[in-house]
């Protein structure tokens with residue numbers, strides 16, 4: 491299959507990072523039960539692969555969120571399209587994301603979920619864009635710090651496509667695929 495864009499992180503590098511994140515989480519939650527909360531849609535691949543690297547008992551839930559369009563994305567106004575199925579009070583929660591960009595989605599989610607009084611809440615994100623978080627977000631489990639380029643693959647899309655690429659690549663904004 492033709493390579494899309496310029497590969498930034500290979501399939502093997504992703505696998506290594508996800509395995510490391512899984513080891514870190516398994517060590518930190520030793521003796522506890524964990525609830526992984528995947529943020530749809532982008533997190534579906536990170537969630538699936540990270541889950542298989544975690545050795546403590548783990549349950550799963552998902553949220554789907556949407557920003558109110560591009561213009562208001564920077565305002566941090568987020569709409570919940572699908573809420574959690576279960577209560578999280580007294581649960582140890584790890585939110586799983588594919589990417590932290592401005593940080594506004596996670597800032598909103600943390601505020602929203604902390605009100606529900608989990609025992610603890612942390613973030614696992616495969617990618618963190620460097621230098622552009624509008625609000626500092628403490629990403630405890632992180633795969634890669636990346637430049638603020640337009641990236642696709644491994645859950646990340648361009649016009650709905652390329653989420654299934656097994657690698658992460660950079661698209662040239664002046665030469666986007668049709």
Ligand code: PRP
Pocket residue numbers: 529530531532533555556557587588589590591592593594595596646647
């Ligand atoms: C992406 C990503 C995060 C968010 C990060 O989701 O999965 O949820 O953007 O951006 P931020 O840090 O600037 O808030 P997106 O809204 O593209 O939806 P998707 O996962 O369904 O593609």
